[in-house]
Amino acid sequence: MSTRELHLNAFLMNTGHHEASWRLPESDPYAHVELGHYVRLAKIAERGTFDSLFLADSPQLWGNLAQRPAGALEPLTLLTALATATEHIGLIATASTSYNSPYNLARRFASLDIVSGGRAGWNIVTTAGAEAARNFGLAAEPAHAERYARAAEFLDVSLKLWDSWEDDAIVGDKAAGVWGDDRKLHPPRHEGTYFSVEGALNVPRTPQGYPLLVQAGSSEDGRAFAARYAEAVFTAQQTLADAQAFYADLKSRTRAAGRDPEHVKVLPGIVPVLGSTEAEARAAEQLLEDHIVYEHGVGRLESLLQLPAGTLRLDGRLPADLPPESAVEGAKSRYTLVVELARRERLTVRQLIGRLGGGRGHLTFAGTPEQVADQIETWFTRGAADGFNIMPAVLPSGLEAFVEHVVPVLRGRGLLRTEYGPRRTLRERYGLPRPANQYLTPAPALV
Amino acid sequence: MSTRELHLNAFLMNTGHHEASWRLPESDPYAHVELGHYVRLAKIAERGTFDSLFLADSPQLWGNLAQRPAGALEPLTLLTALATATEHIGLIATASTSYNSPYNLARRFASLDIVSGGRAGWNIVTTAGAEAARNFGLAAEPAHAERYARAAEFLDVSLKLWDSWEDDAIVGDKAAGVWGDDRKLHPPRHEGTYFSVEGALNVPRTPQGYPLLVQAGSSEDGRAFAARYAEAVFTAQQTLADAQAFYADLKSRTRAAGRDPEHVKVLPGIVPVLGSTEAEARAAEQLLEDHIVYEHGVGRLESLLQLPAGTLRLDGRLPADLPPESAVEGAKSRYTLVVELARRERLTVRQLIGRLGGGRGHLTFAGTPEQVADQIETWFTRGAADGFNIMPAVLPSGLEAFVEHVVPVLRGRGLLRTEYGPRRTLRERYGLPRPANQYLTPAPALV
Ligand SMILES: Cc1cc2nc3c(=O)[nH]c(=O)nc-3n(C[C@H](O)[C@H](O)[C@H](O)COP(=O)(O)O)c2cc1C
Ligand SMILES: Cc1cc2nc3c(=O)[nH]c(=O)nc-3n(C[C@H](O)[C@H](O)[C@H](O)COP(=O)(O)O)c2cc1C
Numbered sequence: 001m002s003t004r005e006l007h008l009n010a011f012l013m014n015t016g017h018h019e020a021s022w023r024l025p026e027s028d029p030y031a032h033v034e035l036g037h038y039v040r041l042a043k044i045a046e047r048g049t050f051d052s053l054f055l056a057d058s059p060q061l062w063g064n065l066a067q068r069p070a071g072a073l074e075p076l077t078l079l080t081a082l083a084t085a086t087e088h089i090g091l092i093a094t095a096s097t098s099y100n101s102p103y104n105l106a107r108r109f110a111s112l113d114i115v116s117g118g119r120a121g122w123n124i125v126t127t128a129g130a131e132a133a134r135n136f137g138l139a140a141e142p143a144h145a146e147r148y149a150r151a152a153e154f155l156d157v158s159l160k161l162w163d164s165w166e167d168d169a170i171v172g173d174k175a176a177g178v179w180g181d182d183r184k185l186h187p188p189r190h191e192g193t194y195f196s197v198e199g200a201l202n203v204p205r206t207p208q209g210y211p212l213l214v215q216a217g218s219s220e221d222g223r224a225f226a227a228r229y230a231e232a233v234f235t236a237q238q239t240l241a242d243a244q245a246f247y248a249d250l251k252s253r254t255r256a257a258g259r260d261p262e263h264v265k266v267l268p269g270i271v272p273v274l275g276s277t278e279a280e281a282r283a284a285e286q287l288l289e290d291h292i293v294y295e296h297g298v299g300r301l302e303s304l305l306q307l308p309a310g311t312l313r314l315d316g317r318l319p320a321d322l323p324p325e326s327a328v329e330g331a332k333s334r335y336t337l338v339v340e341l342a343r344r345e346r347l348t349v350r351q352l353i354g355r356l357g358g359g360r361g362h363l364t365f366a367g368t369p370e371q372v373a374d375q376i377e378t379w380f381t382r383g384a385a386d387g388f389n390i391m392p393a394v395l396p397s398g399l400e401a402f403v404e405h406v407v408p409v410l411r412g413r414g415l416l417r418t419e420y421g422p423r424r425t426l427r428e429r430y431g432l433p434r435p436a437n438q439y440l441t442p443a444p445a446l447v
Numbered sequence: 448m449s450t451r452e453l454h455l456n457a458f459l460m461n462t463g464h465h466e467a468s469w470r471l472p473e474s475d476p477y478a479h480v481e482l483g484h485y486v487r488l489a490k491i492a493e494r495g496t497f498d499s500l501f502l503a504d505s506p507q508l509w510g511n512l513a514q515r516p517a518g519a520l521e522p523l524t525l526l527t528a529l530a531t532a533t534e535h536i537g538l539i540a541t542a543s544t545s546y547n548s549p550y551n552l553a554r555r556f557a558s559l560d561i562v563s564g565g566r567a568g569w570n571i572v573t574t575a576g577a578e579a580a581r582n583f584g585l586a587a588e589p590a591h592a593e594r595y596a597r598a599a600e601f602l603d604v605s606l607k608l609w610d611s612w613e614d615d616a617i618v619g620d621k622a623a624g625v626w627g628d629d630r631k632l633h634p635p636r637h638e639g640t641y642f643s644v645e646g647a648l649n650v651p652r653t654p655q656g657y658p659l660l661v662q663a664g665s666s667e668d669g670r671a672f673a674a675r676y677a678e679a680v681f682t683a684q685q686t687l688a689d690a691q692a693f694y695a696d697l698k699s700r701t702r703a704a705g706r707d708p709e710h711v712k713v714l715p716g717i718v719p720v721l722g723s724t725e726a727e728a729r730a731a732e733q734l735l736e737d738h739i740v741y742e743h744g745v746g747r748l749e750s751l752l753q754l755p756a757g758t759l760r761l762d763g764r765l766p767a768d769l770p771p772e773s774a775v776e777g778a779k780s781r782y783t784l785v786v787e788l789a790r791r792e793r794l795t796v797r798q799l800i801g802r803l804g805g806g807r808g809h810l811t812f813a814g815t816p817e818q819v820a821d822q823i824e825t826w827f828t829r830g831a832a833d834g835f836n837i838m839p840a841v842l843p844s845g846l847e848a849f850v851e852h853v854v855p856v857l858r859g860r861g862l863l864r865t866e867y868g869p870r871r872t873l874r875e876r877y878g879l880p881r882p883a884n885q886y887l888t889p890a891p892a893l894v
Contacts, residue, residue, distance in 0.1 A: 022619075022626060029619030029626060033651055035531075035562050059550055061649040065616060065627025071649045077558035080527040084482075100551065103506055103582040111524035115482050134645035135550040169512060172469075172476030177740045179469060179476060180512025198581035202508040202518045204480055293624045 006380055006415045007232075007265055007387025007430065009052045009092070010045040010399060012038060014069045017271055018393035019357045020291035022069050026397060032069045038078060039085045041396050048403035049417050051429045052090030052121060054214075054234070054389065055079060059099050060132040067296045076108050083116035090426030092121035092214055097154040098147050099127060099136045103197055106161040109211045110203040118207030118425030123214040123234065124225075126151050128330040144329050148221040150194045155213075155229050157197050160188035162210035163437045164200035186439040209435040212426045218246065218333030219325070227253035231432055232265040234389050236334065236361045238341055243268050243384035263432055265386040268379065269362035272372045273393050274401045281366040288393060289354045297353030304338060306330070314350045318342050337361050362391055369405035376406075377415060453827055453862045454679075454712055454834025454877065456539070457492040458501045459485060461516045463841035464718055466804045467738035469516050473844060479516045485525060486532045488843050495850035496864050498876045499537030499568060501661075501681070501836065502526060506546050507579040514743045523555050530563035537873030539568035539661055544601040545594050546574060546583045550644055553608040556658045557650040565654030565872030570661040570681065571672075573598050575777040591776050595668040597641045602660075602676050604642050607635035609657035610884045611647035633886040656882045659873045665693065665780030666772070674700035678879055679712040681836050683781065683808040685788055690715050690831035710879055712833040715826065716809035719819045720840050721848045728813040735840060736801045744800035751785060753777070761797045765789050784808050806838055816852035823853075824862060 014032030015022040022029050031037040042053055055075035062070060072078075075093035083091055091112065095105055113120035126147035133141045142150070169184035187200045215222065215230035226233050233250060237243035246268075251261035273288075275281030298312050305322060312318070318339065325336045338361055342352045358364040365375050379385040392398025410416040423429055461479030462469040469476050478484040489500055502522035509517060519525075522540035530538055538559065542552055560567035573594035580588045589597070616631035634647045662669065662677035673680050680697060684690035693715075698708035720735075722728030745759050752769060759765070765786065772783045785808055789799045805811040812822050826832040839845025857863040870876050 020624075023621045023624060025621075027621075029621070030617060033561050059554070059649070061632075061647045065629045065632055066625050068626050070627060071612070071651050073561060073650065074554045074558040076524070077527050077555055077562060080524050081531050081562050084528050084531045099548070101546070101583055104547065107506070107521045108524055111521040114480050114520060115524060115528050131646055134643070136548055137643045165518070170477060174470045174472075174474075174476070177467075177470060177738070178513050179515050180517060182512045185508075185512055196581070196584045199578055200508045202506070203520070204518050291624070 005417065005431065006376070006410065007267060008048065008050045008416070009054050009234075009267055009387065009389045010041065010050050011054045011056070011269065011389050011391045012041050012395065013056065013391070014072070014395070016394035016398055017359050017362070017391040018288045019068050020288050020293075021394045023291045024287075024394060027394065029069065031395075032072055035073075035078070035081055037396070038073075038082060041399055042082045042086050042089060044396060044399050044403050046086055046089050048407045049420055050089060050390075051387070052092050052426060053079065053082065054092040054123065055094060056123070057094035057096070057125075058127055058129070058132055059096060060129070060135055063300065067293065076112060079120075080112055080115060083112065083119065088420040090119045090121055090212065090429060091116055092123055092212070094123040094125055096125055096127040096132070097151040098142060099132060100154075102154050102157040102161060102195055103201070106158045106201055107203050110162060110201060110206050113206035113208050113211055114203070118427070120206075120208065121212035121214050121232070121426055123216055124151060124155065124229070125216060141329060144219070144332060145221060148217075148225055151225060152228070153192050153194045157188060157190050157192070157195050159210065159438065160186075160190060161197070161201040162205065163439055164188060165205045166437055166440065167205050170204060205437070208425050208427050209437070212430065212432075222333065223250060223253055226250060226264065227257040227259070230264055231427070231430065232267060235266065235268050236337055236359075236363075237268045237384070238337065238361075238363055240379060240382065240384055243379060244382065247384050265430055267387045267389045268385050269359060269389040269391050270375070271359035271362050271364040271391045271393050272398070272402055272406065273358075273364060273366040274369060274372065274398070274405060275366070276368065278367055278371065281368065285358070285364070285366040288358065292354060292357045294350055294353055297357065298349065301338075301349065301353060301356070304331070304335060312349050315348055317346075317348055318352070334361055358393055359391055362389075364393070369409050372402075372406050373409040373413065376410065377413065380415065452864065452878065453823070453857065454714060455495065455497045455863070456499045456501050456681075456714055456834065456836045457488065457497050457846060458503070458716065458836050458838045459488050459842065460503065460838070461519065461842070463845055464806050464809070464838040465735045465840035466515050467735050467740075468841045470738040471734075471841060474841065476516065478842075479519055482520075482525070482528055484843070485520075485529060488846055489529045489533050489536060491843060491846050491850050493533055493536050495854045496867060497536060497837075498834070499539050499873060500526065500529065501539040501570065502541060503570070504541035504543070504572075505574055505576070505579055506543060507576070507582055510747065514740065523559060526567075527559055527562060530559065530566065535566075535867040537566045537568055537659065537876060538563055539570055539659070541570040541572055543572055543574040543579070544598040545589060546579060547601075549601050549604040549608065549642055550648070553605045554648055554650050557609060557648060557653045560653035560655050560658055561650070565874070567653075567655065568659035568661050568679070568873055570663055571598060571602070571676070572663060588776060591666070591779060592668060595664075595672055598672060599675070600639045600641045604635060604637050604639070604644050606657065606885065607633075607637060608644065608648040609652065610886055611635060612652045613884055613887060614652050617651060652884070655872050655874050656884070659877065659879075669780060670697060670700055673697060673711065674704040674706070677711055678874070678877065679714060682713065682715050683784055683806075683810075684715045684831070685784060685808075685810055687826060687829065687831055690826060691829065694831050712877055714834045714836045715832050716806060716836040716838050717822070718806035718809050718811040718838045718840050719845070719849055719853065720805075720811060720813040721816060721819065721845070721852060722813070723815065725814055725818065728815065732805070732811070732813040735805065739801060739804045741797055741800055744804065745796065748785075748796065748800060748803070751778070751782060759796050762795055764793075764795055765799070781808055805840055809836075809838055811840070816856050819849075819853050820856040820860070823857065824860065827862065
């Protein structure tokens with residue numbers, strides 16, 4: 001096994017990442033709110049010695065009900081239930097810094113970290129879109145830069161809260177009647193632009209100190225944020241060259257921020273569609289595309305590109321005069337990725353919807369297990385990835401196929417662990433040190 | 448078995464409700480954040496066919512570390528983990544209407560209700576005290592009346608969110624490519640004094656429709672709120688007469704609010720301290736009192752009574768000129784209960800602290816299993832209670848003793864079920880109907 005470890009994360013999403021997956025005969029249209037479905041997926045991922053499970057989130061009902069499965073179990077709730085059904089795998093929940101309070105969210109992540117024995121991770125997002133804003137008393141989406149400014153303060157407060165108990169604050173001296181040492185408590189007394197938080201957290205410091213910090217924004221502000229805080233970064237990249245550029249940029253920003261670039265793991269998304277031959281894989285991909293309702297995709301694309309409804313035609317192309325990314329207040333990097341994909345490959349709107357239907361901008365790769373393993377190895381060894389966010393088009397079958405057929409190939413090549421081994425926490429699996437408490441000063445020298 | 452069912456709820460709190468419980472040899476001072484401790488308690492309660500488990504909460508670190516176990520696992524997180532470790536028992540989590548957003552909290556309770564197969568309950572509290580307020584950007588505690596006004600709007604919005612999907616909104620028509628029926632979606636479009644919430648919940652309607660609604664405030668505003676919304680009410684009562692008066696008042700208010708008084712269950716708290724003889728029980732009580740650090744209790748009492756630090760002396764009595772309940776902005780009903788207890792029994796401050804140390808105002812009852820069962824039966828049959836909130840002084844041993852020794856007596860008298868039977872949801876156990884969806888109009892007659 002090479003010293004550099006490949007990290008695999010299972011991105012779980014109802015019946016799969018392909019928008020038409022629910023229409024296949026094998027799929028259960030109610031699976032997205034069935035605990036049993038997710039327990040089954042978690043166990044498959046543990047068989048494949050994945051580092052972690054990941055759930056996306058936004059506090060809003062996406063799109064409409066007609067198109068595809070909508071709604072979900074709230075991610076921290078679902079991952080807490082999965083913590084008791086699994087033993088090793090990390091549990092990464094998405095939660096928004098724009099629509100939560102630091103005190104509430106910090107204690108929920110601390111609680112999950114304790115309940116899971118140190119397996120919690122937080123995918124920190126700022127939540128694009130006006131729909132979410134309107135569920136929290138705002139008339140419109142806060143500007144992109146403001147969302148990231150709030151996110152940075154949210155993190156600073158959360159880190160203070162997680163450090164507000166020293167690791168050895170509990171004394172438990174029954175004879176003296178002294179349970180804990182109040183000198184080892186550090187209330188944040190934070191007064192900032194977005195938050196004032198006075199008191200210490202009501203959860204002791206956790207196995208990991210705090211959850212693994214994950215980030216998934218690729219805009220300028222998103223990368224700056226990642227360089228400062230993130231220990232793992234999810235990203236959508238369509239070509240090896242783009243992925244290499246992103247990887248190099250993020251590592252150098254991390255170094256510039258005074259951190260070890262090895263302490264941030266870059267994990268592009270990949271939607272593997274497997275077949276025992278290349279032709280079989282392509283047929284599986286085609287079957288999914290045949291089930292897309294293209295008319296639905298037009299509205300979603302217009303909304304992502306901030307175009308008035310009715311602008312796009314299925315057999316036309318994107319307008320030539322789309323605004324630059326700087327004019328976008330929503331999901332900046334996804335906007336650019338989609339526009340560049342359409343232009344680079346001269347796709348019609350219909351073809352573009354077909355491509356996005358599989359992974360919403362993530363790289364779909366149809367092939368044999370060896371071909372998928374080759375792709376993974378190439379990106380991993382050529383400076384494009386530290387691992388992958390595996391996004392099966394259909395669930396559970398796509399995850400099962402990956403674990404049965406691709407994982408053994410990766411193990412055979414010495415790229416992937418064959419068992420979990422003695423490391424217990426998610427941060428240990430990523431090869432990262434347990435963070436020190438920011439309030440701990442070195443002990444004074446004895447005189 | 449009589450047609451009227453006795454309802455038992457296990458109020459779990461780290462090593463027990465007695466503040467000195469952690470100092471006993473049997474207690475683990477770290478138990479309050481150990482999942483295994485709570486799993487064990489949950490299984491004991493299921494052996495005793497309790498209706499539910501209950502966890503209290505406030506988003507703040509109570510008191511100081513020296514005195515007794517502080518901090519806890521966040522209740523919804525812990526109960527989600529317990530949902531997978533249990534099969535029948537209800538799961539009632541406390542959450543604050545003052546320091547949450549309806550959209551976030553509604554989806555968390557909906558998710559727990561789904562994950563647990565319809566066993567979720569919400570103890571709705573408004574959270575007294577400035578400490579909590581200062582963790583959420585407020586300089587001071589909002590006034591009592593304002594907290595309850597916000598609570599009422601919070602409930603109205605939550606009920607709209609839980610009803611925002613009709614039960615049969617999911618269609619799952621694979622052939623037609625139609626997953627759900629958008630006409631069965633009802634976005635709240637709520638614009639009120641405290642909240643604006645536009646969109647539908649991103650969780651389908653749940654097994655119970657929504658969590659069982661529980662309430663625990665006994666002030667004038669608290670009772671009015673309970674009469675309007677609550678399906679179960681926790682209360683602290685020191686005497687049969689007080690408990691009967693509260694019971695009658697709450698039932699008549701519920702009737703006046705246009706609801707069936709049988710649809711609100713009144714559950715006073717009781718701290719049973721068991722012994723195989725009366726003398727043994729009193730000795731167990733004395734052992735606990737001997738472990739109280741009385742100096743700590745003075746500060747807590749001053750804070751509850753809103754007195755300046757240093758006012759009270761251990762061997763003195765409460766001042767004669769305490770302000771009336773109407774002048775209190777914190778926990779109104781608890782204030783009155785404590786003042787009346789001290790006056791009625793002419794207690795010194797030390798004696799009062801001894802009494803409160805066991806159950807913070809709840810009735811402590813030391814006796815044999817038969818005596819405890821008598822007490823329960825008396826209150827149950829004489830119009831003081833529909834059941835009890837069992838608050839063992841020491842955990843797990845106190846719950847174990849109750850289930851081993853009191854439960855069989857109650858069953859023998861035909862007061863308590865001997866097995867769970869076919870009812871699945873918490874609301875079914877309470878004998879309550881599943882709530883109808885507020886947006887559902889009767890189907891038009893066929894023509
Ligand atoms: C794999 C992956 C998962 C993501 N998951 C979420 C999510 O769950 N919720 C969310 O609001 N944004 C999610 N995002 C989007 C980003 O967090 C971000 O909002 C988006 O890329 C726009 O950020 P940017 O403007 O910095 O590029 C995800 C992105 C990636 C690559
Ligand atoms: C059994 C019981 C449990 C309670 N649990 C909580 C709790 O967890 N959190 C909280 O803030 N208040 C809790 N309370 C207090 C009440 O919700 C309420 O805040 C207090 O009685 C003051 O309300 P009032 O002013 O309406 O009397 C509890 C009360 C009782 C009787």
